[in-house]
Amino acid sequence: MKGKLYKNRLTQILVIIFVLILILSTAGCQSKKMSNKDKIVVYTSIYPLYDFTKKIGQDYIVVENITPTGVEPHEFEPSISKISKIYESNAFIYLGEPMDPWAEKLRGDLAQKGIAVLKVGEGLIEGNDPHIWLSPKKSMQMAKKIYDLLVKVDEKNKAVYEKNYDRLIEELKKLDDEYKKELASTRLRDFVVSHAAFGYLAKEYGLNQVSIKGLSPQEEPSLKHIKNLIDFCRERGIKYILAESLETPKEAQALAEEAGLKILTLNPIEGLTDEEEKANEDYFSLMRKNLEVLKEALK
Ligand SMILES: [Zn+2]
Structure with missing residues (x-):
C-alpha cells in the first residue's frame, strides 16, 4: 500500500517536471520566433x-x-x-x-x-x-x-x-x-484617367494614357483641357473615365456627365483605403483588379 502511494507520488512529480520542461521549451521557441x-x-x-x-x-x-x-x-x-x-x-x-x-x-x-x-x-x-x-x-x-x-x-x-x-x-x-496577354489586342488603345499615374504601365503595354489632371491629383485641369478631352472621347469612342480610390473624382464626375461616359475605378496603388486593408488587398490583387478594369475600358 505504502509502496503504491510512493509510486503514484513519483509519477505525479515526473508528470509535473515533464509539463514544466514542455512549457519552458515552447516558451523558448516562441520567444525566438516571435520576439521583435x-x-x-x-x-x-x-x-x-x-x-x-x-x-x-x-x-x-x-x-x-x-x-x-x-x-x-x-x-x-x-x-x-x-x-x-x-x-x-x-x-x-x-x-x-x-x-x-x-x-x-x-x-x-x-x-x-x-x-x-x-x-x-x-x-x-x-x-x-x-x-x-x-x-x-x-x-x-x-x-x-x-x-x-x-x-x-x-x-x-x-x-x-x-x-x-x-x-x-x-x-x-x-x-x-x-x-501582356490580356492587353495585346483590345479594340481601344487610349484610356482616360483622373491623375496621370499610369504612364509607365501604358508604355509597357503599348497603350496611351490621357489624363484629366497631371502627375499629381492636386493639379487642377483648365476648362480648355476638359473641352479637348470631351472631343477626344467622342472621336475615339471612349466609354469610360477611370477614376481612383483615394481621391474624390470631382473633375472625373463632371467630365463623365458632360461627355456621357461611365466611371470605373483604376487604382494607382499609392496607398490602401481602410476597406482595402480590411479585405486584405495587396499589390497583386489590386493590379489584377486594374487589369479587369482596363480590359473593360478598352473593349
Ligand atoms: Zn500619383
Missing part, C-alpha cells in the same frame, strides 16, 4: 514599398509604412513624432522625387546616424513621373533593390530573403505575362 527585438526595423514612405518589403522580409523584419491608410500620399507630410521613429529604425526606404520630398530631406541626416537609406526610384524614375510600381517590370527592379538592402542590413537571414525575393519576382513575372 531580434528583428530589424524598416520604415517605408509609401504603400507599394511597404508591400514589397513585407513580402521579402515577412516575419523576419518589422516593417512600418509612414503614410497612413486612407491617405493620398502626393501631398502628405509626416508628423515630427513619426519622423523620430525612423531615427530609431535600422533602415528607411523611400521612392524619390516628386513622390516623397520630405524623405529626401531626411536622407543625409539618417545616413549619418547609421541608418541604411534606400531611394528606390533612383535610376528608375523617368522625368518627374514617380509611379514606377505600376509597371511590373520596374517593380522587379524595385524588389531587387529592397532585397539588396535587407541583406546588407541583416546578412544572417539572407537565405530567407532570397527565397522570398525569388517568389516575389516569379509573381511579378506572372503578372507581367497576364497584362
Whole structure:
C-alpha cells in the first residue's frame, strides 16, 4: 500500500517536471520566433514599398509604412513624432522625387546616424513621373533593390530573403505575362484617367494614357483641357473615365456627365483605403483588379 502511494507520488512529480520542461521549451521557441527585438526595423514612405518589403522580409523584419491608410500620399507630410521613429529604425526606404520630398530631406541626416537609406526610384524614375510600381517590370527592379538592402542590413537571414525575393519576382513575372496577354489586342488603345499615374504601365503595354489632371491629383485641369478631352472621347469612342480610390473624382464626375461616359475605378496603388486593408488587398490583387478594369475600358 505504502509502496503504491510512493509510486503514484513519483509519477505525479515526473508528470509535473515533464509539463514544466514542455512549457519552458515552447516558451523558448516562441520567444525566438516571435520576439521583435531580434528583428530589424524598416520604415517605408509609401504603400507599394511597404508591400514589397513585407513580402521579402515577412516575419523576419518589422516593417512600418509612414503614410497612413486612407491617405493620398502626393501631398502628405509626416508628423515630427513619426519622423523620430525612423531615427530609431535600422533602415528607411523611400521612392524619390516628386513622390516623397520630405524623405529626401531626411536622407543625409539618417545616413549619418547609421541608418541604411534606400531611394528606390533612383535610376528608375523617368522625368518627374514617380509611379514606377505600376509597371511590373520596374517593380522587379524595385524588389531587387529592397532585397539588396535587407541583406546588407541583416546578412544572417539572407537565405530567407532570397527565397522570398525569388517568389516575389516569379509573381511579378506572372503578372507581367497576364497584362501582356490580356492587353495585346483590345479594340481601344487610349484610356482616360483622373491623375496621370499610369504612364509607365501604358508604355509597357503599348497603350496611351490621357489624363484629366497631371502627375499629381492636386493639379487642377483648365476648362480648355476638359473641352479637348470631351472631343477626344467622342472621336475615339471612349466609354469610360477611370477614376481612383483615394481621391474624390470631382473633375472625373463632371467630365463623365458632360461627355456621357461611365466611371470605373483604376487604382494607382499609392496607398490602401481602410476597406482595402480590411479585405486584405495587396499589390497583386489590386493590379489584377486594374487589369479587369482596363480590359473593360478598352473593349
Ligand atoms: Zn500619383
